[in-house]
Amino acid sequence: MRPGRFGVGARRCAGRRALRWFAGALGIILLAAAIPVLAADATSGPSAGSTPRLATVDWGLAQDLIAMGVTPLAVGQTSGYETWVGQPKLPPGTHNLGLRSQPNLELLSQLDPDRILITGMYAALKPKLAAVAPVTTVDVYFTPGPVWDKTVAAAKKLGRITHRPQAAQALIQRTEEAVRHAAQRLPDDVAPLLVIQFSDAQHVYVFGRGSLIGATLQRMGLTNAWQGETSRWGSAQIPLSRLASVQTGRVVVMGPIPVGLRQRLAHNRLWQSLATVRNAPVVYIPGVWSFGGLPSASRFARLVTAALRSAPASGPGWPEQTERSS
Structure with a gap:
């Protein structure tokens, strides 16, 4: 080995180590700078676990x-x-x-x-x-x-x-x-219920198979008096006269009520001649969104139980009786 070669090699080795150190340090700096950007991209929408708007x-x-x-x-x-x-x-x-x-x-x-x-x-x-x-x-x-x-x-x-x-x-x-609680508070021997909602003085929506109202009645152990055809939403809009086909049951009128309807029904002979109106006093409950979510089911169960518990056994029912609020 010629004199001085060892010293030259040592210097080259030291230079390479310095270069690698510099490159590593530069990589760390660049990565640290990139982290906030990556984090911003990841949270550009709702963060995991947060409630979206x-x-x-x-x-x-x-x-x-x-x-x-x-x-x-x-x-x-x-x-x-x-x-x-x-x-x-x-x-x-x-x-x-x-x-x-x-x-x-x-x-x-x-x-x-x-x-x-x-x-x-x-x-x-x-x-x-x-x-x-x-x-x-x-x-x-x-x-x-x-x-x-x-x-x-x-x-x-x-x-x-x-x-x-x-x-x-x-x-x-x-x-x-x-x-379940509403079902436990029902009066004994509840007749099949015919749940209707007036669209005008001559037409009603009636709720049957496939409706949330019907499903709630079933879970309460009650019978739905309407066994006729229904729409996709489990209801049917029918003339008031078609209710004459239902001979057994008790009418539950669900709000809201069109303006002036109560006064018109008081003198409506067709309404008064219906078997389900003559069978037992008609009961009224405030509006329930029949196409709704679970709160509609619990609201309907609570309201229909309260209405049946307070309804008279005979005599005039709705519309002569005052409507109860929700």
Whole structure:
């Protein structure tokens, strides 16, 4: 080995070690700088476990969300919700999207929801709504199967969407307990119930197979007096005269009532001649959203039990008797 070669090699080795150290340090610096950017990308939507900001045009979905402790960012036709749904109340600050069938897309864009929830009823709106935010369908009446099971499944799906599966399960348990408790408080020997809702003085909606009302009656151990055909939603709009085909049972009138109807029915001979009106005093309950979520089931069970417990055994019933509030 020639003199001095060892010294030159040592210097080269030291230089390479310094270069590797510099490259490693530079990599660490670049990685540290990139971490905030990566974190920002990962949280550009709702963070895992946080509740997304949700808008919906459907009152039944709004019901379930509120009952699970989730405040909807916006709901369609909020004034109609108060009239037809009633409970649970819309939380303060819930925005009104306007008509459920024609929501205010400009307002929706300004609110910038994380997700929009619809049912199959509003499928035609999906392309327009999807231009604002991702759209998820949570359906009951456009899928096959028992309506009670589908209503429960919808609540569970909302629990997954909102990252609140335990709240969804708690809602399901509360509903089942409420229906069971209402059933235990029923009077003895309740006749089959004919549940109707007036659309005008000559037409009613009647609730039968496939309706949430019918499913709740069944879970309460009650018989539904309407065994006729129903629509996809488990109801049928029929002339008042068709109720004459039902000879056995007791009428339950569900609100809201069209203006002036009570006075007109008091002098309506067809109404007074119906066997189900003559059989027992007609009972009235405040409005229940029959196409709703689980809160509608527990509300109906509670109201119908209270109405039957307080109804007279004979004599005049509704509309002569004063309507009870919710």
